Amino acid sequence: MGKGAAGRVFALAGPTLIVGGRVVPVGDAEPEYVWFFRAEFPGVLRTVFLILHDRGRSEDVTQEAFIELFVHWRKVSRYERPEAWVRRVAVRKAVRALRRERMRAVLEREAFPEPGVDVPDVDLARGVRKLPVMQRSAVVLFYFEDRPVSEIAFILGISEGAVKVHLHRARRRLAELLGEEVDENAR
Amino acid sequence: MPVERRIRSGLARNADAVDPDVDRFLGVVQRRARRRVIVRRVAAGLAVAAAVVAVVVVGPQVMRGVRDLGRQAPAGHPTPTPGLSGTFSRTVAPTGAAIRSNHMAGQWTLRLSGGTIEPVSAPRAFTGLLSTFQYQVRGSEFRTNLFVGDVCLNKPAGTYRWVLSGRTLRFAVVSDPCRPRAALLATGSWQENR
Numbered sequence: 001m002g003k004g005a006a007g008r009v010f011a012l013a014g015p016t017l018i019v020g021g022r023v024v025p026v027g028d029a030e031p032e033y034v035w036f037f038r039a040e041f042p043g044v045l046r047t048v049f050l051i052l053h054d055r056g057r058s059e060d061v062t063q064e065a066f067i068e069l070f071v072h073w074r075k076v077s078r079y080e081r082p083e084a085w086v087r088r089v090a091v092r093k094a095v096r097a098l099r100r101e102r103m104r105a106v107l108e109r110e111a112f113p114e115p116g117v118d119v120p121d122v123d124l125a126r127g128v129r130k131l132p133v134m135q136r137s138a139v140v141l142f143y144f145e146d147r148p149v150s151e152i153a154f155i156l157g158i159s160e161g162a163v164k165v166h167l168h169r170a171r172r173r174l175a176e177l178l179g180e181e182v183d184e185n186a187r
Numbered sequence: 188m189p190v191e192r193r194i195r196s197g198l199a200r201n202a203d204a205v206d207p208d209v210d211r212f213l214g215v216v217q218r219r220a221r222r223r224v225i226v227r228r229v230a231a232g233l234a235v236a237a238a239v240v241a242v243v244v245v246g247p248q249v250m251r252g253v254r255d256l257g258r259q260a261p262a263g264h265p266t267p268t269p270g271l272s273g274t275f276s277r278t279v280a281p282t283g284a285a286i287r288s289n290h291m292a293g294q295w296t297l298r299l300s301g302g303t304i305e306p307v308s309a310p311r312a313f314t315g316l317l318s319t320f321q322y323q324v325r326g327s328e329f330r331t332n333l334f335v336g337d338v339c340l341n342k343p344a345g346t347y348r349w350v351l352s353g354r355t356l357r358f359a360v361v362s363d364p365c366r367p368r369a370a371l372l373a374t375g376s377w378q379e380n381r
Binding site: 042045046050067123125140180 | 206
């Protein structure tokens with residue numbers, strides 16, 4: 001076979017799509033994406049799990065976030081911090097999923113489901129589950145991911161002041177639930 | 188123990204309970220993501236194709252309508268219409284397919300002035316364009332492109348005979364390929380408003 005169009009088609013690696021007679025590679029930016037996925041997926045999944053406390057749904061939400069990242073990879077990979085973008089997408093999806101779940105429980109007049117117990121610190125998991133959605137997310141991003149308040153505000157789409165209020169209230173509520181002391185000067 | 192320390196250590200320990208098989212998830216995500224990319228590209232291609240078809244099919248009709256409008260009342264050459272001007276009203280009965288299918292039954296008011304005919308009020312159910320159109324009067328002949336924008340799209344102007352007796356205006360169809368327009372204008376008399 002010569003060097004015609006057909007030859008080029010067969011030379012392309014990975015899946016391709018023919019749109020209007022033009023051959024379009026679907027996964028031509030994948031090596032970078034694969035590297036990024038391996039580096040970031042576990043961390044994002046753990047963060048989402050700490051917010052949702054449901055392994056299956058956490059996996060679904062995190063996969064959805066990384067699918068969106070794949071679709072927008074050419075653009076997002078040029079950002080200064082692509083990991084902040086995918087975290088923002090994942091956490092927001094988790095927040096939406098939680099709100100839907102709570103709304104459904106209210107509408108169906110059902111008790112809110114009990115937290116899973118397959119974690120080492122069950123009491124903390126139960127305490128975190130009792131927090132409102134935004135407090136819960138702020139606590140996970142601040143104490144687990146060690147993100148600064150400004151970044152938490154970006155991820156949650158709220159002001160820095162609102163993040164501080166959520167953290168303050170969450171600390172007090174968790175101290176009460178866990179029987180621990182609050183250090184008001186602690187960050 | 189300060190609650191902050193408990194939260195940090197507890198969250199870290201609970202997070203360690205999650206140890207994903209990254210390669211398995213990578214495969215799943217790549218498969219689903221590729222499928223989504225393909226669906227999006229196909230949808231975008233279809234949207235472009237639909238736009239092209241719309242331009243090819245509808246474009247000439249619109250252009251003909253515009254040309255027709257220009258032919259009936261060339262800009263810069265307003266036709267004097269000394270014999271007919273004023274505001275006229277009539278109630279259109281819900282009879283005839285042309286009236287019913289275009290929801291034209293009800294109270295209509297037309298203003299005719301200086302070669303411009305404008306439906307200033309129409310039944311609420313009528314969904315056609317209430318804009319300004321043109322008319323010409325030559326002796327007892329009346330020509331108009333009323334509703335050329337939609338109800339009479341791509342139809343040439345209609346020709347009528349007209350007679351004004353006192354405050355009552357009557358049209359009789361000479362030729363009009365647009366049946367809704369003919370039904371509106373010529374199936375009853377118009378009363379002049381003062």
